[in-house]
Amino acid sequence: MEHLADAPAPVVTCDELVIRYGDLVAVxxxxxxxxxxxxxxxxxxxxxGKTSTVETxxxxxxxxxxxxxxxxxxxxxxxxxxVPRIGVMLQRGGVYPMxxxxxxxxxxxxxxxxxxxxxxxVDLVGLGGVQRTPWRRLSGGxxxxxxxxxxxxxxxEVVFLDEPTAGVDPEGRVVVREIIAGCRRRGICVILTTHxxxxxxxxxxxxxxxxxxxxxAEDSPAxxxxxxxxxxxxxxxEPGIDTGALVLAMGDxxxxxxxxxxxxxxxPPPEAAIPTVVANLAxxxxxxxxxxxxxxxxxxLEEAYLAITGSAGTSDxxxxxxxxxxxxxxxxxxxxx
Amino acid sequence: xxxxxxxxxxxxxxIFTNGETLFLTLGIPVLFLLFFSGVHVLPTGTSxxxxxxxxxxLALAVMSTAMTALGIGTxxxxxxxxxxxxxxTPLGRPRLLGAKILTVIGVELVQAxxxxxxxxxxxxxxxxxxxxxxxxxxAVGVMVLGTIAFGGIGxxxxxxxxxxxxxxxxNTLFVILLLLGxxxxxxxxxxxxxxxxxxxxxxxxxxxxxHASLGSGTAVSGRDWLVLGFWAIAAPVxxxxxxRWE
Numbered sequence: 381m382e383h384l385a386d387a388p389a390p391v392v393t394c395d396e397l398v399i400r401y402g403d404l405v406a407v408x409x410x411x412x413x414x415x416x417x418x419x420x421x422x423x424x425x426x427x428x429g430k431t432s433t434v435e436t437x438x439x440x441x442x443x444x445x446x447x448x449x450x451x452x453x454x455x456x457x458x459x460x461x462x463v464p465r466i467g468v469m470l471q472r473g474g475v476y477p478m479x480x481x482x483x484x485x486x487x488x489x490x491x492x493x494x495x496x497x498x499x500x501x502v503d504l505v506g507l508g509g510v511q512r513t514p515w516r517r518l519s520g521g522x523x524x525x526x527x528x529x530x531x532x533x534x535x536x537e538v539v540f541l542d543e544p545t546a547g548v549d550p551e552g553r554v555v556v557r558e559i560i561a562g563c564r565r566r567g568i569c570v571i572l573t574t575h576x577x578x579x580x581x582x583x584x585x586x587x588x589x590x591x592x593x594x595x596x597a598e599d600s601p602a603x604x605x606x607x608x609x610x611x612x613x614x615x616x617x618e619p620g621i622d623t624g625a626l627v628l629a630m631g632d633x634x635x636x637x638x639x640x641x642x643x644x645x646x647x648p649p650p651e652a653a654i655p656t657v658v659a660n661l662a663x664x665x666x667x668x669x670x671x672x673x674x675x676x677x678x679x680x681l682e683e684a685y686l687a688i689t690g691s692a693g694t695s696d697x698x699x700x701x702x703x704x705x706x707x708x709x710x711x712x713x714x715x716x717x
Numbered sequence: 718x719x720x721x722x723x724x725x726x727x728x729x730x731x732i733f734t735n736g737e738t739l740f741l742t743l744g745i746p747v748l749f750l751l752f753f754s755g756v757h758v759l760p761t762g763t764s765x766x767x768x769x770x771x772x773x774x775l776a777l778a779v780m781s782t783a784m785t786a787l788g789i790g791t792x793x794x795x796x797x798x799x800x801x802x803x804x805x806t807p808l809g810r811p812r813l814l815g816a817k818i819l820t821v822i823g824v825e826l827v828q829a830x831x832x833x834x835x836x837x838x839x840x841x842x843x844x845x846x847x848x849x850x851x852x853x854x855x856a857v858g859v860m861v862l863g864t865i866a867f868g869g870i871g872x873x874x875x876x877x878x879x880x881x882x883x884x885x886x887x888n889t890l891f892v893i894l895l896l897l898g899x900x901x902x903x904x905x906x907x908x909x910x911x912x913x914x915x916x917x918x919x920x921x922x923x924x925x926x927x928h929a930s931l932g933s934g935t936a937v938s939g940r941d942w943l944v945l946g947f948w949a950i951a952a953p954v955x956x957x958x959x960x961r962w963e
Contacts, residue, residue, distance in 0.1 A: 438805055439804075439805065440801070440804065440805075440963075460807075460809070463805050463806060463807050464807045466805065468802065468805040470798055470801065470802055472798065473797045473798030473799070473801075473802070474797070474798040474799060474801065474802030475797070475798075475799065475802070476727070476731070476794070476797070476799055477793070477797050478731055478734070478735065479727070479731075483727070486723075487723055487724070487727050488806065490719050490720055490722075490723030490724075491720045491723070491806045491807045491808045492806075492807060493807075530802075534806070534807070
């Protein structure tokens, strides 16, 4: 498919979307757009309103207020003309439990006028070895990859992936990432939800951080990370080093904290040259025969996320991969702005 | 057409490769027919129990396919999110429903052929208790109404209850209607109040209609038509109004 280079029209538009369930406001004035070939991640803790938003774009739910459009169509009013052009991966389930990957992909291929080759797709998502195994006996990761394949079978222009890597093992994640990268290359617009920061950072061109149904930030992962960066340098070595001596050795205005045993944060003054600070640090450690483990300047999306959600006054800031049930674990590490 | 045929093929495959469904739709009716025509423990009130059993078990077969197999299958598809997922494919609800209806009809045809053949082998003589003639067209009409009524009941429950609750309710209902519906035990053998209750249920109207048209070759009573007609309209309408796809 050829794409016009000039003035790309948004493929997905979400404008001041509000979704209420009775008294509960699940989505509260959310706006974002996505273009062809763009991967947009909706990132937030469980209950942030990600699935409600995606299901409104898919036509499952009605907007209480605001508007959504996909490929210029209304997902509910124009349902019949829209569904052949979109691909959907539900958060869970959605497949006949008794059918194997090959059978269900062939079935779905028959729903579309122009579908991908089911056999090629089985191999693409790495399910060739289990293509006759009933869905209910597949592992969680295999089920997810089959759902992903089903989202792609109809050669969609937009795909909606609700938690595509949830429950997927590391090798499966590589497959999922490659497939999403392939979608981007072919000009498919990908809207995905995740509560895993590392996945959003790896997969998405743009991240929309949502909590309590509101957008807290929207940018590329790198820009988000840079936007809240405070110039800290983090490193690991033995626990309990003499931070007082390190401060003296580093000179003017450098602060040092041991954030957790063996994990340290250097806070150089704004005018300091980071390479010089790192060189001094490395020299000081070498003199004392101390190891240098992780060393990182700048910050990750995770730290940016915590800074953003923290400054928005939310109490349940999630952390690293699998943040379910580990909410607020690192609440004490919010970066100052 | 291609989506409908593909869906139909998968629906039929799922029925005929699922052991539980096969047992329910073919195993139980054939076993009942073999067992009770050989072991005369049921108060069928005839010297040829098979004459009473074949029409009654045909009614049972309709109930097992249209209500139990369709309802349980659809309930699980709903529970597994299959119905929801199909909602964002070009298949569409009319073709999904069409494939399910055609599947039910197909299964019932297989059941009817098998049960009639087994019955004839066991010495069933259609219309023996009457003039010797049978009203096949009337029997088919009764079965169509019964299928619509029981299909509506099955979908009504499948669209409202959680899959496992649905499974339990549908199976319980199946056993109750089997015992009270005049399929194996004539209504005359039930206590009066229970027989009166049973007469307004689709099971006894269906069984009674088949006993009349195939057993004695006599006309189906107006009350049976009325009861079947009521359920064939009410159950699908309520199912359509209350069905939740997720």
